[in-house]
Amino acid sequence: MKIDCHAHFEPRMLDLDRVIAKMDAAGVDRIALIPSLNDPLPEASPALLATVRRLMRRKSTRSIAEAIHRVTIARKGQVWIPGEGRFPIYPQPDNESVANVVGAHPDRFLGWIFLNPAHDDAVLDTLERWRSVPGMIGVKLHPHWHDYKTAILGPVLGRCEELGVPVLIHLGFRSGGDFVAMSESFPKLKLIAAHAGFPFYDDLWRVASAKTPNLHVDLSSPYINEALARDAVAAMGARRCLFGTDAPYGFHEEDESYDYEEIKRWVERLPVTEDERERIFSANFEALLAP
Numbered sequence: 001m002k003i004d005c006h007a008h009f010e011p012r013m014l015d016l017d018r019v020i021a022k023m024d025a026a027g028v029d030r031i032a033l034i035p036s037l038n039d040p041l042p043e044a045s046p047a048l049l050a051t052v053r054r055l056m057r058r059k060s061t062r063s064i065a066e067a068i069h070r071v072t073i074a075r076k077g078q079v080w081i082p083g084e085g086r087f088p089i090y091p092q093p094d095n096e097s098v099a100n101v102v103g104a105h106p107d108r109f110l111g112w113i114f115l116n117p118a119h120d121d122a123v124l125d126t127l128e129r130w131r132s133v134p135g136m137i138g139v140k141l142h143p144h145w146h147d148y149k150t151a152i153l154g155p156v157l158g159r160c161e162e163l164g165v166p167v168l169i170h171l172g173f174r175s176g177g178d179f180v181a182m183s184e185s186f187p188k189l190k191l192i193a194a195h196a197g198f199p200f201y202d203d204l205w206r207v208a209s210a211k212t213p214n215l216h217v218d219l220s221s222p223y224i225n226e227a228l229a230r231d232a233v234a235a236m237g238a239r240r241c242l243f244g245t246d247a248p249y250g251f252h253e254e255d256e257s258y259d260y261e262e263i264k265r266w267v268e269r270l271p272v273t274e275d276e277r278e279r280i281f282s283a284n285f286e287a288l289l290a291p
């Protein structure tokens with residue numbers, strides 16, 4: 001069984017029929033979909049991604065990566081790519097688009113409810129509205145691009161802890177990603193840090209192993225590479241790592257469409273037992289979805 005815990009519904013890049021065809025070809029049983037957060041962006045070059053990744057992995061140089069990020073989102077609600085232009089970030093991603101897909105294909109798709117407490121005064125009502133829809137399994141948060149401090153997440157995280165639903169979060173820099181405070185304030189919360197703990201990586205793994213048993217990471221996206229995925233699994237243990245892709249962003253086939261095999265191969269090549277591999281591919285996530 002293979003479940004991709006982190007992919008985006010972005011039909012402007014990959015329509016639903018092609019997503020299903022790619023799932024079938026790659027042997028991916030289910031995908032947990034996230035509503036799209038922004039207009040499709042030009043792809044960052046692999047060299048740039050590798051440079052930023054190196055900067056982020058060391059505490060001493062992480063602030064340089066943060067400064068680059070600050071420049072790209074200097075105007076609130078937009079991301080600026082030099083030479084390409086400005087692209088809107090949606091303050092409230094369209095949960096209905098994902099709920100519709102989940103409703104039409106309940107055997108293949110699950111849905112994340114995208115919340116933005118910096119924009120939504122009734123964020124707990126929004127959560128209630130969408131969690132009543134079958135197949136909507138948890139909450140996605142993105143303080144990195146929605147540009148807020150994770151300290152404002154208290155009511156949302158508290159409610160998710162109470163309900164026992166998982167939270168998938170793309171952490172921001174500094175107070176935009178205070179995973180220690182979140183884990184300590186909500187010790188039973190099922191928290192998944194996207195992209196192997198971007199932008200903290202090793203620092204998050206270290207803390208997670210020592211004192212935050214409910215903190216997990218997914219192994220998605222070209223924000224990481226195979227070596228970093230291996231390091232994350234070695235540091236955190238296979239029980240706390242989840243297969244995810246961030247499709248349709250990054251990793252392309254020759255026809256430029258998304259390559260569903262890339263991250264799957266990383267997991268297949270991990271130096272772990274078959275039982276651990278099965279956990280990463282599906283069992284860990286299934287356990288998080290159990291009430």
Ligand SMILES: [Zn+2]
Nearest residue numbers: 006007008246
């Ligand atoms: Zn993503």
